Amino acid sequence: MSAIPAMQVDLSLGVTAPKGFRAGAAAVGVKKLSEKPDVAVLACDAEAQAAAVFTTNKVVAAPVVVSREHLTRRRTIRGVVANSGNANACTGKQGLADARQMARLAAERIGCPAEAILVASTGVIGRLLPMDKVKAGIDWASSGLCAGPEADLSFARAIMTTDTRPKQAGVRLAIRDCTVTVAGATKGVGMIAPNMATTLGFLTTDAPVRAPLLKGILRRAADATYNCLTVDGHMSTNDTLILLASGQALAGAGKAAAKPIAAGSREAAAFEAAVTAVCDSLARQIAADAEGGTKVIEIRVTGAASGAEARRAAGAIANSPLVKTAFFGEDPNWGRIVSAAGYAGISSGPETMRLALGDVVIFDRGRPTDADEARLKAVMKAHDIAVHLDLGAGRGRARYLTCDFSYDYVKINAEYTT
Amino acid sequence: MSAIPAMQVDLSLGVTAPKGFRAGAAAVGVKKLSEKPDVAVLACDAEAQAAAVFTTNKVVAAPVVVSREHLTRRRTIRGVVANSGNANACTGKQGLADARQMARLAAERIGCPAEAILVASTGVIGRLLPMDKVKAGIDWASSGLCAGPEADLSFARAIMTTDTRPKQAGVRLAIRDCTVTVAGATKGVGMIAPNMATTLGFLTTDAPVRAPLLKGILRRAADATYNCLTVDGHMSTNDTLILLASGQALAGAGKAAAKPIAAGSREAAAFEAAVTAVCDSLARQIAADAEGGTKVIEIRVTGAASGAEARRAAGAIANSPLVKTAFFGEDPNWGRIVSAAGYAGISSGPETMRLALGDVVIFDRGRPTDADEARLKAVMKAHDIAVHLDLGAGRGRARYLTCDFSYDYVKINAEYTT
Numbered sequence: 001m002s003a004i005p006a007m008q009v010d011l012s013l014g015v016t017a018p019k020g021f022r023a024g025a026a027a028v029g030v031k032k033l034s035e036k037p038d039v040a041v042l043a044c045d046a047e048a049q050a051a052a053v054f055t056t057n058k059v060v061a062a063p064v065v066v067s068r069e070h071l072t073r074r075r076t077i078r079g080v081v082a083n084s085g086n087a088n089a090c091t092g093k094q095g096l097a098d099a100r101q102m103a104r105l106a107a108e109r110i111g112c113p114a115e116a117i118l119v120a121s122t123g124v125i126g127r128l129l130p131m132d133k134v135k136a137g138i139d140w141a142s143s144g145l146c147a148g149p150e151a152d153l154s155f156a157r158a159i160m161t162t163d164t165r166p167k168q169a170g171v172r173l174a175i176r177d178c179t180v181t182v183a184g185a186t187k188g189v190g191m192i193a194p195n196m197a198t199t200l201g202f203l204t205t206d207a208p209v210r211a212p213l214l215k216g217i218l219r220r221a222a223d224a225t226y227n228c229l230t231v232d233g234h235m236s237t238n239d240t241l242i243l244l245a246s247g248q249a250l251a252g253a254g255k256a257a258a259k260p261i262a263a264g265s266r267e268a269a270a271f272e273a274a275v276t277a278v279c280d281s282l283a284r285q286i287a288a289d290a291e292g293g294t295k296v297i298e299i300r301v302t303g304a305a306s307g308a309e310a311r312r313a314a315g316a317i318a319n320s321p322l323v324k325t326a327f328f329g330e331d332p333n334w335g336r337i338v339s340a341a342g343y344a345g346i347s348s349g350p351e352t353m354r355l356a357l358g359d360v361v362i363f364d365r366g367r368p369t370d371a372d373e374a375r376l377k378a379v380m381k382a383h384d385i386a387v388h389l390d391l392g393a394g395r396g397r398a399r400y401l402t403c404d405f406s407y408d409y410v411k412i413n414a415e416y417t418t
Numbered sequence: 419m420s421a422i423p424a425m426q427v428d429l430s431l432g433v434t435a436p437k438g439f440r441a442g443a444a445a446v447g448v449k450k451l452s453e454k455p456d457v458a459v460l461a462c463d464a465e466a467q468a469a470a471v472f473t474t475n476k477v478v479a480a481p482v483v484v485s486r487e488h489l490t491r492r493r494t495i496r497g498v499v500a501n502s503g504n505a506n507a508c509t510g511k512q513g514l515a516d517a518r519q520m521a522r523l524a525a526e527r528i529g530c531p532a533e534a535i536l537v538a539s540t541g542v543i544g545r546l547l548p549m550d551k552v553k554a555g556i557d558w559a560s561s562g563l564c565a566g567p568e569a570d571l572s573f574a575r576a577i578m579t580t581d582t583r584p585k586q587a588g589v590r591l592a593i594r595d596c597t598v599t600v601a602g603a604t605k606g607v608g609m610i611a612p613n614m615a616t617t618l619g620f621l622t623t624d625a626p627v628r629a630p631l632l633k634g635i636l637r638r639a640a641d642a643t644y645n646c647l648t649v650d651g652h653m654s655t656n657d658t659l660i661l662l663a664s665g666q667a668l669a670g671a672g673k674a675a676a677k678p679i680a681a682g683s684r685e686a687a688a689f690e691a692a693v694t695a696v697c698d699s700l701a702r703q704i705a706a707d708a709e710g711g712t713k714v715i716e717i718r719v720t721g722a723a724s725g726a727e728a729r730r731a732a733g734a735i736a737n738s739p740l741v742k743t744a745f746f747g748e749d750p751n752w753g754r755i756v757s758a759a760g761y762a763g764i765s766s767g768p769e770t771m772r773l774a775l776g777d778v779v780i781f782d783r784g785r786p787t788d789a790d791e792a793r794l795k796a797v798m799k800a801h802d803i804a805v806h807l808d809l810g811a812g813r814g815r816a817r818y819l820t821c822d823f824s825y826d827y828v829k830i831n832a833e834y835t836t
Binding site: 055056057058059060087089090091092124125126127232233234235236237319320321322323325326328329331334335336338339340341342343346347348349350351353363365366367368405406407409410411413414 | 473474475476477478505507508509510542543544545650651652653654655737738739740741743744746747749752753754756757758759760761764765766767768769771781783784785786823824825827828829831832
């Protein structure tokens with residue numbers, strides 16, 4: 001697990017904060033209640049180096065198939081087109097044709113080949129896109145492309161499904177005496193039936209980074225943040241996280257300054273830290289806005305026999321409905337936490353374990369402690385709760401972000417009937 | 419996956435229905451509300467061949483440690499002592515000493531070595547057993563050992579935690595012109611905080627079966643039933659399923675008739691079918707009584723590339739909170755079902771999938787069908803719902819039993835605060 005760098009994250013920065021990007025959005029009624037924006041376009045002024053990670057679900061949505069195809073053929077991209085309200089998943093050949101058509105329509109407006117466009121969708125599964133509406137949305141969004149705080153927020157709003165607020169974050173850092181920006185927008189895991197937890201994330205930067213280095217950085221940043229975030233363990237068909245680098249931050253600073261950042265350099269490390277910090281902020285915003293969630297719970301597992309064991313243990317704790325309902329009830333039910341670790345395929349037993357809720361150690365080497373009830377209650381009452389399980393078996397460590405499980409989770413996911 | 423045999427299961431038969439077993443129970447206040455029985459003893463009149471399967475959780479309760487020990491040293495057993503209301507888990511050395519003491523106390527009353535006794539506990543984790551009460555309970559239960567319907571029900575009641583009714587089942591079959599009985603009792607997965615889903619099962623038979631054959635049969639029966647049952651995917655620290663064979667059914671029928679059933683024989687197959695049918699009934703009774711569950715859902719996956727893929731897919735569907743809340747809401751949200759299969763590590767995609775809810779095919783080869791809404795509504799309204807996903811990729815098949823996820827699940831597991 002990479003540590004999450006302590007960097008100053010600015011929530012007023014969005015996808016057009018780095019130089020070289022413009023965004024636009026439109027409300028055309030792909031979402032049922034139609035005043036809300038539901039089509040978004042992100043355009044790069046010139047070819048941008050690109051990296052992306054996608055869902056590993058075998059049931060994969062058409063836009064993911066198309067974006068993957070485009071990225072295997074090209075390492076630079078000119079734009080992204082996205083819609084909310086319809087996932088274009090489980091829609092067969094017509095769905096694939098529609099996703100390709102979305103890329104073509106955006107490409108015509110931006111002035112590039114269709115393959116230079118990435119496509120992302122989020123929303124209900126198993127329904128065909130209303131392509132007349134989508135086409136109108138792409139036209140409208142493309143005609144209003146611009147940069148700045150308003151464009152950032154319209155883009156962030158247009159990808160929302162059941163999110164209660166837009167989610168964006170950015171970091172500024174100095175590289176070769178120039179200011180470089182990394183920023184992004186994401187959507188949360190609201191799961192109103194029949195919608196799914198289809199998480200999308202769009203990151204932009206004006207740092208000069210080539211696609212191969214960009215890919216490694218995005219993969220590691222996603223592993224440490226998005227891939228350690230769970231609301232209910234149900235992996236979606238549409239998950240997409242894209243990172244585009246325009247390289248324009250240093251464009252005016254002479255030839256040497258514009259040289260791409262080299263893998264393994266101090267600059268690369270600083271840039272990776274910035275990308276990770278932005279992803280971490282976006283993932284936390286998702287956890288905080290999770291439908292039905294009332295608390296954000298950070299689970300740290302240390303002392304595991306391996307990193308993989310640590311990750312499995314943290315994931316099992318984060319996904320256990322028994323653990324999550326206990327947090328909703330503010331019940332320090334530590335037996336559920338240690339037993340979830342126990343079934344996660346770890347090689348050590350309770351006799352070396354130590355569990356703390358907040359700063360209160362409640363279980364130590366196979367035995368409950370005489371933990372102070374009042375302090376424990378205060379920990380459980382807080383909105384943000386830290387769980388630290390040390391397995392006492394090695395040096396493996398991992399971290400997971402999750403939320404609790406409330407009546408509203410059941411309400412949101414059961415009551416709305418198709 | 420073994421198919422579940424269609425056998426006549428009799429719910430009036432319990433642990434003393436087979437010849438050679440007696441049971442007793444006592445209410446001594448290990449459970450908080452003390453009128454309910456909470457200590458049980460099952461005694462074999464003579465040495466019984468024994469097999470057991472236990473939780474694979476690394477955080478394992480003291481009684482499981484002790485029972486495993488005893489079974490590695492002996493293949494015959496004289497009795498079982500069990501309590502509800504306290505799991506004796508995460509209780510360190512004292513917990514282990516207490517579990518051994520339970521075996522010793524029961525052994526004194528039955529008249530055998532302590533190692534001839536198996537121990538099982540269920541209930542709250544992380545608290546020491548009130549051994550004075552437990553001792554009184556073992557004395558009381560042992561003094562009232564007898565066979566018959568009343569003894570069966572007292573035993574089944576004494577192992578209940580949050581079950582709303584006792585759970586038992588039996589099968590009679592003819593072997594060598596004699597009537598052989600297989601019967602058992604189990605407890606359900608009620609999970610009132612701070613209790614856990616600690617499932618215990620006790621099976622008895624008077625068939626003449628040696629321990630090695632018994633072990634294989636129990637393992638396969640558990641795999642096809644108990645191990646395909648999930649309420650929330652949280653594996654407990656105490657899971658124990660025991661099968662004891664007295665061999666007394668054929669004792670009066672002459673020397674040839676009393677010969678142990680041979681592995682691979684037609685008799686062995688009939689006996690295994692009976693054990694599986696009893697386990698299947700017990701598992702269904704657990705699913706039907708699951709706390710917060712309003713429906714029993716049977717998930718069949720066929721056409722998988724392998725049996726392991728089928729099992730993973732069925733398990734992912736059965737454990738997904740998104741799928742379970744949709745069933746609670748009677749919402750035919752099939753996108754959640756196919757996407758759960760998609761993230762289970764299967765090798766095929768949606769283009770070969772076919773999904774039916776009840777007898778209504780709703781998704782076929784990557785596309786939604788024009789399923790009849792009224793028929794679909796009727797399927798979703800039923801208490802028992804069959805889900806059949808064919809992956810169209812091979813011959814692997816699996817089956818899972820589960821329940822839905824309701825407000826009561828959250829209530830039961832969150833509201834009761836320690």
